[in-house]
Amino acid sequence: MALYNDKHPARQRAVDRSFEALRDLQKDDPKPQFSFLGEETVYGQLSLRDLREWEWAMRLGDAGIQRLEFEPTVTRDEYEEFLEQVLARLTLAAIDTSEQRTTRQSSIKFGAIGVRGEQKPLNDIVEAKVPMATINFSLEEEAAAVQWMHGEVGERGMLPLAEAEAVVRSLSLAMHGEQRMLMPLLELREFDEYTTTHSLNVSVLTMALAEYIGLGAREVRTFGVAGLLHDLGKVRVPTEILNKAGKLTDEERAVMQRHPADGARLILTSDRELDLAAAVAYEHHIMIDGGGYPHCHFRRACHPASVLVHVCDVYDALRTNRPYRGAWESARVLDYIGERAGTEFEPQVAAKFVQMMKELDDRVQRVER
Ligand SMILES: [Fe+2]
Ligand SMILES: [Fe+2]
DSSP states (O other), rough: OOOOOOHHHHHHHHHHHHHHHHHHHHHOOOOEEEEEETTEEETTTTTTTTTTTTTTHHHHTTTOEEEEEEOOOOOHHHHHHHHHHHHHHHHHGGOOGGGGOOOOOOEEEOOSSSSTEEEEEEEHHHHHHEEEEEEEOOOOOHHHHHHHHHHHHHHHSSOHHHHHHHHHHHHHHHHHHSSSSEEEEEESSSSHHHHHHHHHHHHHHHHHHHTTTOOOOHHHHHHHHHHTTTGGGGGGOOHHHHTEEEEEEEHHHHTTTTTTHHHHHHHHHGGGGGHHHHHHHHTTTTTTOOBBSSSSSSSSOOOOOHHHHHHHHHHHHHSSBBBTBBBOHHHHHHHHHHHHHHBTTTTTHEEEEEHHHHTTGEEEEEEEO
């Protein structure tokens, strides 16, 4: 729902499936009730042990949905409208107390558990959750770790996965040290370090975008790892080609364009569990109109993670000084992304990205290394 607009078939299918599951449950239990209490998920009177520490119970609780009750008369339309309200509460960006709709008469009741009138405004709940910390950080260690990781991959052809995950964890911490999300982005010092700084920046931007559209913490991290590894195949591209000031020759371009497939292969041989990162490495230069590379013989939709990474990748690449062109201003890059929405970029993802960058403009921390 966070990715597609309300008429999109993928979204409709997901809502259909979810609604069918509810109707199935209602065959045995016409008025199902759920409570989300911290780590506890309660169905009726029954505490669901399998769902202990279920991330969504905590997220729903934090968003003020601690109790949820369905009437036997619930319709598909009501259900979708309810999901939309949940989404609005979960998407930090969409939270605006003035816009909170009063729930009209519906077959679905939900809300916080507590005395009426004592409920805190949503903004307070969200902000109180995030601890205060200093914004003075450097990404020195993370950059060093990524550089080392690329070296390992280049020499041994194996990816040190634990380090990659540790880097993403620490980026995620750096992003959440303050009340509102921060975007620490590295400024390029040496052209040779482009792949390092670029990988870190794409990871941060991808996590920010994933969080902005309402994905859960685990998915956000998985997307962050995929963002970090998207250009891994570049360890196989000679630096002279990567940093060439002029136009690439046909042969050079062919070498360059092998990096998605090389990256995917490197990731898969290192760890089969990283199939999402491998898919993203393979797909991150494919445009939604089928352009880009690798060339697809049969058009198909890319994974949403690839679609997110693609926008973040282009943004960071254009924002950076390269031997063949100067860095663009953020506003110019955002215009460019807006213009190419629908041909190169998935329009809704592009729109969300532009909206996020405008909204969080003051939260971008340019970090020099
Ligand atoms: Fe790439
Ligand atoms: Fe890239």
